[in-house]
Amino acid sequence: MKRNIINNCAGVLFLLLSGLTGFRATAKESEKGPLKISISYFSLDNRLPYLAVTAKCKIDGKFQPVGGASIKLYLDKDSTGKGIGLIATVVTGEKGKATADIPASLEKIWKASTNHTFIAVTDKTKDFDETNTELSVAKARITIDTADDKNVVATFTEFKDNQWVAVKGVEIKMGIKRLGGELQIGEEQSYTTDSLGKVKGEFKKLGMPGDKTGNIILVAKVEDNDAYGSLRIEKTVPWGVKFTANDDFFTRALWGSQFHSPFWLVFMAYSIVIGVWGTIIYLIFLILKIKQLGKEEEKLS
Amino acid sequence: MDINNTSRKEFLAAMVTSGLVLAGCSSKKTPFEAGADELVKPSGEKVKLLSVDGEVIEVDKAFLKPVPQLPAITNSEERKGIPGKKFVMVIDLSRCKNLRKCQQACNHMHQVHSDLNWLKVYPMNEGEHTAPYWQPTTCMHCDEPPCVKVCPVDATFKRQDGIVLIDSDRCIGCRFCMAACPYSIRVFNWEKPDTVSEELCGQPYSCETSVPQKKGTVGKCDFCPDMARKNELPHCVVACPNGTFFYGDLNEDSVTNGAETFRFSDLIKDKAGYQLMDDLGTKPSVYYLPPAARNFPFEKGMEIDKG
């Protein structure tokens, strides 16, 4: 079933799927643990923040996603009932996941601090007790720079005392953007920032195919950092090999489509068909001739 | 605000359709972002959201709006495929222990009839004194597909991105393709699939999602091009807890199982990748890495195997 995103809450919220693990979670009455909610914070391109929540519970000793769980998300204060600081109410999808953007109405609260706490609250339901989960993140930024010698530098800073301050000891991954993931630029899986908040990696994936002009997209990202959440930035560099898709795909072949049969086949088939059916038509003509003769004979007699 | 409007749209669009795989605000479009962009048309209705810096930004609703099915790609587009792509899969036999999570995910997402499996895990043993191993087998998406050669009505076809798909709205159910496929991966809907949900039943068939499956037509692994369009991985790849399946684009020279990403050419070279029954001249798009240095003993998989 690929009906994976379900609308909710005036089009602001949406559910995503990824990471499927199990499906028939709620089918039978078996041993169920308490509902576990986890929150992740994402910052894309230092611009758009959003939250992803996952609901799961232990069934027969294994974590299974819980779909259809209604989760209220708050910013900073748990203002239950009053609606202040409410980011959104989301319902988890089949994979137990849901995401929410930060609505414009929370501008004041968002600007008031550089550290934010996200609170996820669920009410008591038939299956589960109420839960309350929190996640605190500090406002941070990741940048990516490249030099001609094919070195990639990523800088990680956080917003402290009204200025951007370098952070040491943050694990950053650097890679080339590819379908479904990133291919690391060098041998190292990840890099840790120095006191200047910088990591430096050498681009070793020479000869990677890029786009038509040889561009590839570099990605620097922080994943699930306890203090800062997940951040990600991209940069396009001309370090790839020019790639031109061969457009001779739709040639004539035995596996080609209806209108792409090989010429030799078309020629053979049609010459045989025309030859044989020409003969048949000629034979029908002969029958008609016999008929004609018969009619003439009738007239004579 | 307006300066960045285009790029914002772009990254939002990509984000919406790409789940947790985050896309950025690069000015250069990658094929996937371009694909995503084409799929979603701005509605004109804006939604106000907060940026990291606390600015209020306006985003077109259409880019956030959930899309229950893939937005209408015409049948002729589905038949052409995604330009510039050549999808491949690498299956690392040393990692498989016949957990069948791939199979469950695949069956579930494609609503395959409960008797059938699009993805099969075979207990393989070549000779008397050779070691057995588990071999997950998907459609090979051959470059010389014997099934496509024999189809009388173009119901199964090869696309420029290498994927072989089935148009269940056209299939006449002659099953010649099943006889022609040496990998026996094609299945037939002998009856109305018992797993198709009511809501999906009436929906139009899409070659890319392969749902809803229809009585009297052939079905098979479709390499999940609908997921690829969203820059996501096929269901089997995501479902495997051992990272057995790697999926990627040969034109990007990279494959990934979600957690690890390898340069395709390096992986095949380092681990001596091979193709299944390549002696038949089918030129498969699926590569296998031999079951050397196994993560699990073969017997581990016997617990789950029911034949």
Place this chain on the structure above:
Amino acid sequence: MENSISTKNDKQAASAATFANGRRKPDALTDEQIISDLLPRKFGKLGMIWMGILVVICMVGVFAYFRQLKYGLVVTNMRDYASWGIYISNFVFFVAISLVGSLITAVLRLTGVHWSTPLTRIAEIIAVSAITFAAIIIIVDMGRPERFYNLFLFGRLQSPIIWDVTVITTYFFISILLLYIPLLPDMKILLATKEKTAFYKLYRFMGSFWKGTHLQFRISKKAINILCIAIVPVAFSIHTVTSWLFATTYRPGWDSTNFGPYFISGAFLVGSGAVTVAMYVFRKYYNLKNYITYDHFDRMGKIVVMLGLLYLYFNVNEYLIPAFKMKKPEEGFLDSLFVGEFAPLFWAAILGGMIIPIIVLLFKKGRHPFPMFICGIMIVVGAWFKRYLIVTPTLLHPFLPMHNVPASYKHYFPSWEEWAIAMGSLAGALLVVTIFARIFPIIPIQETLIEQHEKEHNK
């Protein structure tokens, strides 16, 4: 009418006595005698029972097909591995048997063999009815028969199925022509009979324009000659292309360059077997002892032996050579045929359908009508099962193991619906032949007369 038949039978009996049980040629027969002997007759009691049985079998088949339309191909026992079953083997059987039209009519006509004249129409009607039911059974096998028109909308020239559809259609029309044109002179005779039968209008419609003028005879002779030449390559194509439905795949047992000639030789054998059976039946129940003689059986028997040996030769090629190499994918397949689950059927088909009939027919006494009839039945039944053995065991021996499927997917035995439909189609084909023999003379009257005159002239 009842009366007239009895008088005819009396006459028949009288002439039969005169000509020593038909062992001699009917050289003393008058034209009137020949015409009255060969005119189509109403069904007797036996005929009615025969028709009734056929109709009932057909109706059961239609009911089974109705069920299949309703519930889908799930009512069959075909599953993903054995994805083709007795529908397809039945189809191959029909195509094979239809080849006989070209054998008897065209090949023997072209080579100037005259003794085959009384057999031509039997052969042609068998060909027409078999090719018709081949087309029907292939539609029955389709999962989506209502989409048949897709073949014309989206037909891919690369697919052997499109080739098959084309050649079967072509062969059907050529066979119809070959049936129709030699029938024209007989129409005149039919129309000239005193009693107006129920089919008078049909005869008028079909052949009232045949006046038997010299020119008409000349044109029809020319047409028949062209047809006889044209039908040979087309007949070869139908069976070669049908064999390619299998040979264009990689599967053990099908992946053979021999398949075209192998199928054609098999078709010749089963076709001549079917003609032998039909000869016996028509001879007995239509009292045609003067026209289908011992001599015909004797000659036909020799032809069957020759064709049987030819088919046996191809079988040796098809099975012995792969068995000599025992390639891994072939191993399981060949084992199942030689000693495994299909062994009883396989050896029965080889022995009963080929070797025993060949041995019996080597003897002069074996070529008498009744032993010939039994041998013909053995050949036809053996051939039907041989087709089953070509289709099913291969499918049950795929390259990769049969795994991750329900246990029932690993074996194949046809369901009652499949049997009913297959038998229904066979009954349908027999019904067409029977009805044809009721309406039209099953032995060409005009040609018999001409031959008779020539014979007398030669004396």
